[in-house]
Amino acid sequence: MTPRPGTMRLACMFSSVLLFGAAGLLLFISLQDPTELAPQQAPGIKFNIRPRQPHHDLPPGGSQDGDLKAPTERITRDLSSGAPRGRNLPAPDQPQSPLQRGTRLRLRQRRRRLLIKKMPAAATIPANSSDVPFIRPGPGTLDGRWVSLHRSQQERKRVMQEACAKYRASSSRRAVTPRHVSRIFVEDRHRVLYCEVPKAGCSNWKRVLMVLAGLASSTSDIQHNTVHYGSALKRLDTFDRQGILHRLSTYTKMLFVREPFERLVSAFRDKFEHPNSYYHPVFGKAILARYRANASREALRTGSGVRFPEFVQYLLDVHRPVGMDIHWDHVSRLCSPCLIDYDFVGKFESMEEDANFFLSLIRAPRNLTFPRFKDRHSQEARTTARIAHQYFAQLSALQRQRTYDFYYMDYLMFNYSKPFADLY
Numbered sequence: 490m491t492p493r494p495g496t497m498r499l500a501c502m503f504s505s506v507l508l509f510g511a512a513g514l515l516l517f518i519s520l521q522d523p524t525e526l527a528p529q530q531a532p533g534i535k536f537n538i539r540p541r542q543p544h545h546d547l548p549p550g551g552s553q554d555g556d557l558k559a560p561t562e563r564i565t566r567d568l569s570s571g572a573p574r575g576r577n578l579p580a581p582d583q584p585q586s587p588l589q590r591g592t593r594l595r596l597r598q599r600r601r602r603l604l605i606k607k608m609p610a611a612a613t614i615p616a617n618s619s620d621v622p623f624i625r626p627g628p629g630t631l632d633g634r635w636v637s638l639h640r641s642q643q644e645r646k647r648v649m650q651e652a653c654a655k656y657r658a659s660s661s662r663r664a665v666t667p668r669h670v671s672r673i674f675v676e677d678r679h680r681v682l683y684c685e686v687p688k689a690g691c692s693n694w695k696r697v698l699m700v701l702a703g704l705a706s707s708t709s710d711i712q713h714n715t716v717h718y719g720s721a722l723k724r725l726d727t728f729d730r731q732g733i734l735h736r737l738s739t740y741t742k743m744l745f746v747r748e749p750f751e752r753l754v755s756a757f758r759d760k761f762e763h764p765n766s767y768y769h770p771v772f773g774k775a776i777l778a779r780y781r782a783n784a785s786r787e788a789l790r791t792g793s794g795v796r797f798p799e800f801v802q803y804l805l806d807v808h809r810p811v812g813m814d815i816h817w818d819h820v821s822r823l824c825s826p827c828l829i830d831y832d833f834v835g836k837f838e839s840m841e842e843d844a845n846f847f848l849s850l851i852r853a854p855r856n857l858t859f860p861r862f863k864d865r866h867s868q869e870a871r872t873t874a875r876i877a878h879q880y881f882a883q884l885s886a887l888q889r890q891r892t893y894d895f896y897y898m899d900y901l902m903f904n905y906s907k908p909f910a911d912l913y
Contacts, residue, residue: 638842638843638846642833642834644904645834645836645903645904646831646834648902648903648904649826649831649834649902649903652827652898652901652902653826653827653902656898656901657821657827663828665733665734665737665825665828665829667726667733668726669825669828669829670724670725670726670733670737670825670829671724671725671726672684672685672686672724672815672823672824673685673724673725673726673742673824674695674698674722674723674724674725675722675723675724675725675728675736675740676698676701676702676722677702677723678701678702678703679701679741679851679852679853680736680739680740680741680851681698681701681740681741681743681851682725682736682737682740682741682742682743683695683698683743683744684742684743684744684823684824684829684831685815685823686744686745686746686747686752686820686823686824687756687815687816688747688752688755688756688759688816689745689746689747689752689837690745690747690837690840690844690859691745692713692716692717692864693708693859693860693864694745694844694859695716695717695722696708696711696716696860697844697848697857697859697860698722699711699716699721699722700857701851701853701857702721702722704721708857708860709860713864716864725737737829741832741833741850741851742829742830742831742832742833743831743832743833743834743835743847744820744824744826744831744833744834744835745834745835745836745837745840745843745844746820746834746835746836746837746899746903747836747837747838748837748838748874748877748905748908749896749899749900749905750877750881750892750893750896750908751837751872751873751874751876751877752817752837753804753817753877753892753896754797754872754876754877754880754881755871755872756816756817757797757800757817757880758869758872759816760772760816761773761795761800764793768792769791769792769793770791770792771792771811772792772795772803772811772814773791773792773793773794773795774789774790774791774792775792775803775810775811776792776795776799776800776802776803776810776811777789777792777794777795777799778810779802779803779806779810780799780802780803781799796883797880797883797884798883798884798888801884801888801892804817804892804895805888805891805892805895819895819896819898819899820899820902820903821898821899821902826902833847833850834903835847836903840859841859841861844858844859845858845859874908877908878908881908881909886911889909889911889912890911890912890913893907893908893909893912
């Protein structure tokens with residue numbers, strides 16, 4: 490039977506459509522880049538093209554992305570996960586065809602080229618100013634004490650920021666003035682800002698800064714007068730406004746604090762129980778004249794022999810005869826922690842561990858450790874909690890409460906517990 494002409498034409502058109510469709514599909518497949526399909530062929534791996542630079546290659550106080558996050562925050566973020574970022578756990582090994590292996594090889598080569606292309610040039614990364622390379626702790630330390638110290642720093646900063654948010658809400662809106670940074674010392678070589686808190690290890694910290702700056706080879710070589718009365722270290726308020734703001738935003742800012750009652754007793758013992766050519770005639774005379782009934786002429790002439798209750802009377806007097814002194818002023822006033830975002834908060838009570846941890850973070854030379862020697866009156870025992878309690882036992886319960894109220898913000902911001910059970 491002879492096919493009809495209409496049926497033949499329909500069959501030819503249908504065959505033509507199939508041929509054109511097949512040709513188009515082949516052309517589409519041939520134009521695809523196999524490397525674009527590779528992630529679908531290897532579902533167990535997600536690639537992150539954005540390069541990550543190891544911590545020990547980053548300059549202190551900076552970050553790879555050009556932000557101004559603190560070194561302690563950056564390292565803690567890197568240590569928060571045990572696995573590298575940007576990757577998932579690989580799928581179980583499966584047999585791969587030659588096409589799959591070739592595709593993955595081309596993908597790795599392309600990724601490597603992209604990494605090299607996007608990696609910053611070596612000249613753009615500031616070199617570490619220390620001649621001794623920073624040695625990162627071993628894996629055992631990373632899993633233990635190293636991570637614990639980072640978490641301790643996070644907790645201290647959290648407590649401080651919460652106290653500021655609750656009681657000093659307006660501080661964040663204030664402009665930084667030279668007065669706010671007058672107690673901050675600058676070490677440009679390692680880009681460190683240190684806020685001096687007297688009676689909290691400040692003498693030895695200044696020695697460390699001088700060694701970091703290359704002004705001395707050892708902390709033991711630096712005398713007390715050189716530390717406090719020399720001009721080797723710069724203060725932040727000696728720079729212009731642009732220099733102040735630049736350092737505040739790019740340097741590592743740190744301070745060390747101490748239990749307020751112990752710090753107060755330490756200052757009293759140092760300044761009033763030993764001969765002193767400044768504090769006796771300036772503070773001692775005024776204190777004795779105001780708060781000691783029937784003071785002797787000799788005492789009024791020299792200002793010597795001030796007792797601790799008399800000293801506390803002066804401290805709590807809103808009309809005190811002489812002004813405040815940095816050795817017993819609040820840390821919240823000395824360092825303005827509600828206005829300046831400190832990267833590291835150390836404590837006198839754990840000085841050696843905190844200090845040497847900080848030195849490792851800023852890539853200090855390995856042979857530089859925080860000095861252990863007592864700066865003044867070396868034969869006298871350091872002020873401890875027990876000694877501080879002995880001095881405060883000389884006060885009435887009301888005087889202890891008022892002194893606690895005086896230092897309340899320091900107790901709150903730095904998470905110190907109440908030193909006496911009867912305090913509220």
